[in-house]
Every structure is written in C-alpha cells, then in structure tokens.
Amino acid sequence: MQARSPVANAAAETERVRAVQDKQAQKYDRQISFFERILFGEGREWVCSQARGKVLELACGTARNLPFYRDDAEVTGIELSPQMLAIGQQRAQRLGHSADLRLGDVQALDFADESFDTVTCTLGFCTIPDTRAAAAEAFRVLRPGGQLLLLEHVRSPTGIVRGGQRLLEPLAVRFEADHLMREPLDYLPEVGFEIDEVLRSKWGIVERLRAHKPG
Numbered sequence: 001m002q003a004r005s006p007v008a009n010a011a012a013e014t015e016r017v018r019a020v021q022d023k024q025a026q027k028y029d030r031q032i033s034f035f036e037r038i039l040f041g042e043g044r045e046w047v048c049s050q051a052r053g054k055v056l057e058l059a060c061g062t063a064r065n066l067p068f069y070r071d072d073a074e075v076t077g078i079e080l081s082p083q084m085l086a087i088g089q090q091r092a093q094r095l096g097h098s099a100d101l102r103l104g105d106v107q108a109l110d111f112a113d114e115s116f117d118t119v120t121c122t123l124g125f126c127t128i129p130d131t132r133a134a135a136a137e138a139f140r141v142l143r144p145g146g147q148l149l150l151l152e153h154v155r156s157p158t159g160i161v162r163g164g165q166r167l168l169e170p171l172a173v174r175f176e177a178d179h180l181m182r183e184p185l186d187y188l189p190e191v192g193f194e195i196d197e198v199l200r201s202k203w204g205i206v207e208r209l210r211a212h213k214p215g
C-alpha cells in the first residue's frame with residue numbers, strides 16, 4: 001500500500017479533529033466550565049482584557065471569551081467545527097455581541113497580511129493539528145507591533161506531572177483531539193514572535209503568554 005503524503009495526512013487529521021469537535025460540541029460548555037474552575041481561573045479575562053482594536057480569535061469554539069473583551073474591541077472568530085460555531089453564534093446573539101464568528105481553518109487563514117491589531121487564542125493550540133502553520137498564519141495577519149495573547153494547557157516542567165501527561169496523551173489525542181505535551185514556546189519564536197511574558201500555574205500545566213510581532 002502506498003504511504004499518504006504529509007499534505008494528505010494533515011488534511012485527514014484536520015477532518016478527524018473537526019469530527020471529534022462536532023461530536024463534543026453539545027457537552028463542551030459543561031465540561032470546560034469544570035476545568036475553568038479548577039485550572040484556568042481568570043485566564044480568559046487575562047487574554048481578552050488586553051486585546052485591542054481589530055481582534056482575531058483563533059479556534060473560538062463556543063465563543064466563551066466574548067463577555068471578556070473590551071467594548072471597543074472589534075472581534076472576528078474562526079472555528080473549524082460547525083457544531084461548536086453554531087453554539088458560539090447563539091451565545092453572541094444572546095449577549096448582543098457584534099463579533100463576526102466564521103467557519104474556517106486557522107492553519108490557512110482567509111485574511112490579508114497585517115490586517116489585525118491583536119490575535120487571541122484560548123485552549124486552541126492544544127487541538128489545532130499543525131500548530132506551526134497556525135502560528136505562522138497568526139504572525140502573517142498581525143500588523144507589525146501587534147500582540148498575540150494565549151491561554152493554554154501545556155506540558156509541565158515538573159517531571160512527575162509530565163510523566164502523567166505523557167501516559168494520558170494517546171487517549172486524550174484519540175478521543176478529544178487534545179494534546180497534553182505541547183508548548184507554544186517551541187514554535188512561536190521559530191515563526192518570528194518575540195515573547196514578552198509567560199505566566200505558569202498549576203504545576204506548570206497552565207500557561208498565559210503574551211508575544212508580539214516585531215515592528
């Protein structure tokens with residue numbers, strides 16, 4: 001049997017992630033609110049309150065971040081899963097929020113270079129199949145000096161915690177499309193970002209990160 005090319009593999013994995021997320025969508029808000037309480041704390045507020053101007057939110061899911069943006073932020077959100085997006089659009093409508101929430105793939109964004117002041121992403125880079133491609137797209141669409149703001153769960157620097165994450169990783173990837181061993185610092189500098197602030201908590205599993213595109 002002929003091996004599939006890397007491009008075909010990437011496309012197949014993106015389709016798999018879409019299917020997993022579509023299936024998760026109805027349960028997502030209930031499940032993530034538990035993890036917000038025990039792990040992520042004020043992380044959404046930390047990200048969104050610093051976002052300024054034209055804001056692109058990657059992998060916006062069910063749009064749980066909308067209440068935390070400043071009133072003058074002009075938010076566009078991109079989401080791969082139609083089922084997650086539908087819940088997000090209902091939330092925007094309920095909140096009376098003017099965010100433009102669209103179906104799309106953040107690994108290949110449909111926006112011109114340098115068209116946003118801020119890019120945000122919360123708990124998205126753990127699921128996006130090709131993190132480097134998504135980071136490179138975030139860099140491309142940001143204006144020089146623009147900020148990238150992230151909340152992520154990442155691999156712990158503590159050996160025993162990381163060992164547990166390594167054990168759980170295959171199950172998390174298979175059933176939730178959720179990677180436990182990733183770390184944005186591995187690929188953000190490679191695509192050109194300069195890192196301004198990294199805050200770790202919860203045994204180093206939770207990361208808040210602020211970076212910028214050099215001017």
Ligand SMILES: C[S@@+](CC[C@H](N)C(=O)[O-])C[C@H]1O[C@@H](n2cnc3c(N)ncnc32)[C@H](O)[C@@H]1O
Pocket residue numbers: 014017018021032058059060061062063064078079080081084104105106107121122123124127128129
């Ligand atoms: C764990 S959820 C996080 C959702 C939301 N950002 C939040 O903070 O609640 C991960 C999301 O990433 C989305 N996603 C994964 N790969 C994507 C891609 N290539 N383009 C756009 N969204 C993607 C999934 O569909 C899912 O909604």
